[in-house]
Amino acid sequence: MKSSWKQIYPWIKTAVLNLDSVESLLCQVVEKMAATFDVECLLWIGMEQGSADALRVYGTPQAVQKCAANLGFASCPICHTAHNEGEFTHPTVHLFRPRSLPAWLLDQQNSPHLKQLDNGDLVVPVTSRGTSPAAEPKGMASVANSLQFVLQLSRSLVKVPIANLAAQSPGQALPHSPFLPFSNSPIHGWTLEEIESVEVICSQIGLAYSALYWRQRLEQSRQQAALIGRISHLLNSTLNPDEIVGRIVAELGYGLQCDRSILVNLSQQPVNILAVWDHPERQLVPLNDRQVNQGDWQNVVDLFKHGGASYLQIGSSEPDPDPLQNWLAAMGILSVLLVPLFIQEEFFGTVALLSYQRDRVYLLDELQTVRQVADQAAIALTNAQHYQSLWLKKEVLLRQNSTLKQEALRDELTQLMNRRSLERELEQLSTKAVWTIQPIFSVIVCDIDYFKLVNDAHGHLIGDEVLQNLAQRLQSQLRWGTPAYRYGGEEFVVILTETALSQATDVANRLRHVVRSTPVQTKIGLVEVTASFGVAQQDVMNDQSAWDVLQRADRALYEAKRQGRDQVQALNPSA
Structure with missing residues (x-):
């Protein structure tokens, strides 16, 4: 030819x-x-x-x-x-x-x-x-x-x-x-x-x-500028922290056209994936925490912590792969871009863009965009801490206002906050975006000893008087702004924010003494009452939510009952 x-x-x-x-x-x-x-x-x-x-x-x-x-x-x-x-x-x-x-x-x-x-x-x-x-x-x-x-x-x-x-x-x-x-x-x-x-x-x-x-390149630059603009707008929105972090990861993944975009918290063990976005046209194996091992990421953590790199592009097909590259290969990931994320100058984790279909290499302006987005994500997480603090302060102010809405969140008999209100606070404390960066909190669960005998011997009206009296005693011993909740029946819950286990145990002992120190005055005379207490502290490594902390406090309460009642038992975070 x-x-x-x-x-x-x-x-x-x-x-x-x-x-x-x-x-x-x-x-x-x-x-x-x-x-x-x-x-x-x-x-x-x-x-x-x-x-x-x-x-x-x-x-x-x-x-x-x-x-x-x-x-x-x-x-x-x-x-x-x-x-x-x-x-x-x-x-x-x-x-x-x-x-x-x-x-x-x-x-x-x-x-x-x-x-x-x-x-x-x-x-x-x-x-x-x-x-x-x-x-x-x-x-x-x-x-x-x-x-x-x-x-x-x-x-x-x-x-x-x-x-x-x-x-x-x-x-x-x-x-x-x-x-x-x-x-x-x-x-x-x-x-x-x-x-x-x-x-x-x-x-x-x-x-x-x-x-x-x-x-x-001109079109990519335009799209990247629009991406940064949308994320900046997100930071000024009224969305909650989990929604903001999720949207940031989605915007980044869509804007850079990767197969999967994730935000990984590497500051605690085990590794915690805070947000995941998957390309809508990809059929990818779901990620979950069980597939992410802290040891696999250790080399990356050490490198970023010591300022050894501002980003990493890692492929799975290297001649001498490290544990992270083996994990990538096992997950079918051909390459990943990792950009570190720092909160108030402390290393927190990484934004990761995963490529499953080809070995992706990012251009310089794309890397700059990802770094800007990582900075915005750090701002979002910092704001989430403030959001958490402001939410708690707002709840305190709302509880002081006798509105119909707040009446619906109070227990009619004891005037403590009710179970619905407790669930709202547990849900707020469980916000994934701030779970590992919020101050440690503890939970106290209290149960009146032999309360069924009080009801059987004196009737439910006397039992209600005992509940009302103990509720007042418990609330009076707590610091301003810390509510006690009626969890159900004769069981009460106290959430102590910014409080470690040892301090929470001291508070529980003070509450136990105030319950047993003076008999309850009722229509039929004095009724002696004691209570048992279980205490647990948030464990960011093993607890997935505030409900896990409550359940461990419940187990501690059961142990206090088993060992004779009228005492405080605390479970260490690892228990």
Whole structure:
């Protein structure tokens, strides 16, 4: 087949208008070059980003296999579906990252030029402009001709003439190309006409790539600016902390188009995933805390805590994987971007963008966006602490106002806060966004000893008098703003915010003494009463919510009853 740029030029003209991404262009470049020149083709791109992780390669199947035999894969190839278009039949294109780089590619980064390798492959660099570096003003050549990508074309050398660029007939000029070397080296397996066609095609592809690349970057910048704006608006909204954190993670995942976005609390054991967003078009295995091990993240924690990195891009297919990379591989995750999150200069955790379908490498402006979002998430969590404090103060003020709403939250008999009010506070203390960063709280559960005997001996009216009297005694011994709750029957609950177990135990002992110190005056005379108490402190490592703390306080109360009543029992956080 006589190859000519005229066969491929009409496609280049329409590519900028019709294609939706740079990736689509690169895939089709490989397809068109392979079909037009009857070659196996590799396209190397990402060198200009200055990071080995950014390098990726598109190629036809046979060329990819050859590359794998020489260099190995850092990530498994992703297959792009083959298709037919017009007169061309396009082979399947694979995308992969090589484990190592060929020496000739490093040479192309320093000095882009057309070159034939020892194995016969033709190396064609594509730069941002189609003029010779030698013709550029001093100091401007590297800018004007920055390397965009490199084509590696491989074909059989049988029955193909030799294009000796320095041995042309008299009067025949060399093709004007920024790629051709000024040497006497012949190009084996390629005609002069084909070399000229390659030069024209690559020049036009470079322009098409630049137009698509900057159009795509402009749109990405616009979307990222809109993303930061939406998240800033979230911080000023009236949503509760869990909703805000969840929305931030969702906005980030959608804006950066990853497969899954999560916010992980690494400040405590075990690791706690505060929020998860999954791409709506992906069918992903659900994440839960059981799949996340603190030890897997230890290297990351140490690195971020000591300021060793401002972000990490980690792949699962490394030659010597650490525990986190093994976890990624087990979960089917090809790569992850981790950005640390600090609250009031203390390391808290990380924002993680997970990629399941391809080994994703993020651009510099995308990394800057993620870092800004991480800072906003830290602000949201700091605000959540303030929100928690303000909510509790608001509850205190509301309890002082005798409104109909508050009457509905009080126990009619004892005038303590009722079970519904207790559930509201437990739910507030269980807010996931602040669970590990709020001050430690403790729960006291109180139960009147042998209260059934009081009811059986004296009747329920006397029993009600005893309940009312004890309720007043309990409330009178608590600090201002700390309510006692009637949990049910003869059982009461006290929640002590910003209070550790030892202090809460002292409070419980004070309450026990005030209950037993003076008999209750009733219509039938004095009734002696004692009570048993159970105390538990929030355990951020093992408790999932404030309900868990209440249940442990209940177990402590049962132990106090079992050991003879009229006493205080406390369960340590690990119990």
